Amino acid sequence: xxxxxxxEALNVQILGISSNIPFSQKTFAxxxxxxxxxxxxxxxxxVIRSYGGxxxxxxxxxxxxxxxxxxxxxxxxxxxxxxxxxxxPSEPILKAAKELAPKH
Amino acid sequence: MIRWITxxxxxxxxxxxxxxxxxxxxxxxxxxxxxxxxxxxxxxxAMQPPEFSGFTVDGQRVSLDSLxxxxxxxxxxxxxxxxxxxxxxMFERLHREFGAQGLSVVGINAREGATAVRVxxxxxxxxFPLILDPRGTINAAYGVIGLPTTFLIGRDGxxxxxxxxxxxxxxxxxxxxxxALLAEPVVSKGTR
Numbered sequence: 001x002x003x004x005x006x007x008e009a010l011n012v013q014i015l016g017i018s019s020n021i022p023f024s025q026k027t028f029a030x031x032x033x034x035x036x037x038x039x040x041x042x043x044x045x046x047v048i049r050s051y052g053g054x055x056x057x058x059x060x061x062x063x064x065x066x067x068x069x070x071x072x073x074x075x076x077x078x079x080x081x082x083x084x085x086x087x088x089p090s091e092p093i094l095k096a097a098k099e100l101a102p103k104h
Numbered sequence: 105m106i107r108w109i110t111x112x113x114x115x116x117x118x119x120x121x122x123x124x125x126x127x128x129x130x131x132x133x134x135x136x137x138x139x140x141x142x143x144x145x146x147x148x149x150a151m152q153p154p155e156f157s158g159f160t161v162d163g164q165r166v167s168l169d170s171l172x173x174x175x176x177x178x179x180x181x182x183x184x185x186x187x188x189x190x191x192x193x194m195f196e197r198l199h200r201e202f203g204a205q206g207l208s209v210v211g212i213n214a215r216e217g218a219t220a221v222r223v224x225x226x227x228x229x230x231x232f233p234l235i236l237d238p239r240g241t242i243n244a245a246y247g248v249i250g251l252p253t254t255f256l257i258g259r260d261g262x263x264x265x266x267x268x269x270x271x272x273x274x275x276x277x278x279x280x281x282x283x284a285l286l287a288e289p290v291v292s293k294g295t296r
Contacts, residue, residue: 023151023263024247030145031249031268 003090004035010094010101017041019048019062069096129258129288130265138284141277144256144265153178153255153263154245158212158235161222166210166233168257173290174208175282176257177273180243182214183224185251187270192228194273198282199232205286206259209233214251215240256281260291 007014014036018025025038041047045061048054053064065088069078078096082088129135130146139146157167168176179195181188192211199209209232213221221234237243246255256265264285272278 020247021154021245023154024245026145026147026151027247027253027266027268028249030266031247031253 001032001034003094006094007090007097010097012097015039017047017063019045067093069093069100071100128262128264129260129285135264135281135284138277138281139265142265142267142271142275142281144267144271146265147263149262151263152261153257156212156235156242156245158237158242160233160235161218161225164233166235168261171208171210171257172261173259174206175202175259175285175288176255177207177209178212178246178255178257179209180212180214180246180248180251180253182216182251183220185214188252189228191252191254191270191273192230194278195232196228196230197274198278202282202286203232205283207282207286210235212237212242212246214243214248256285258285259288 004014016034016036016038018038018040019042020028020040021042022040025040028034029038039047041063045054045063048063051066051068053066055062055064065082065084067078067080067082067088068076071077077100078093080088080093128147128149130139131149136146153168155168157165157169159165177195177198179188179191181192195209195211198207203209211230211232211234213234213236215238216236217238218236221236224230225234235242246253250268252270254267254271255263256267258264
């Protein structure tokens with residue numbers, strides 16, 4: 001989130017998608033004062049499934065903590081896999097986004 | 105022609121009134137003003153709080169469904185949470201003062217045992233229901249990641265407000281907000 005303004009400067013729209021319902025996503029987003037939208041993929045989990053990111057753990061199905069960078073034409077240009085408990089560094093995604101940014 | 109226009113206007117007024125009455129309580133100007141003063145955020149009309157069911161330290165079963173028709177203060181807390189502590193006597197006061205009028209104050213503990221909760225309740229003289237959530241399932245369903253977090257639910261079962269962090273629940277905005285929510289009509293679940 002500290003690098004949000006850097007992504008914003010590159011005209012990158014950040015979207016978070018999870019298996020949670022909108023109600024719990026609102027609590028989460030308000031708690032962290034997230035500046036970008038969270039989208040709920042519950043209950044069908046169609047988007048998460050189509051990206052291959054379903055995570056079955058005990059009796060819960062959640063989304064893997066994966067990151068995708070999609071270009072202006074809708075083509076996936078990068079994919080990163082983070083673990084559930086660690087903070088994933090934004091530098092590699094930011095670097096890839098800079099390389100995709102239109103050159104002036 | 106004039107009669108048609110008049111009846112058309114009447115239908116529009118009735119429709120507008122019905123829309124206004126069907127709007128979430130948090131969107132009414134007087135209530136929205138109090139929520140702002142309390143620094144609590146509102147909810148879009150389509151959202152519903154997740155159903156939950158749990159046991160209090162006394163073994164009493166409490167579910168959201170059982171609180172239908174009441175104004176509910178749902179406070180997520182823990183005994184180790186320093187910022188939660190000053191809120192508890194304030195919730196107790198609201199519970200005692202407005203309980204008979206239809207307010208239900210419910211505490212949802214975060215992953216602690218019955219003994220710790222019982223000792224804490226006795227020390228602070230808390231008499232409102234304190235639900236145990238040993239696996240954190242209710243906390244997770246509500247998206248709670250920090251304590252205290254408090255939800256206000258209206259008589260119609262819809263969420264009214266979310267307060268993350270401690271608030272002055274005996275302050276002027278809160279003490280005006282509770283009677284305003286209690287004055288809202290009770291709507292049965294089927295007609296929400």
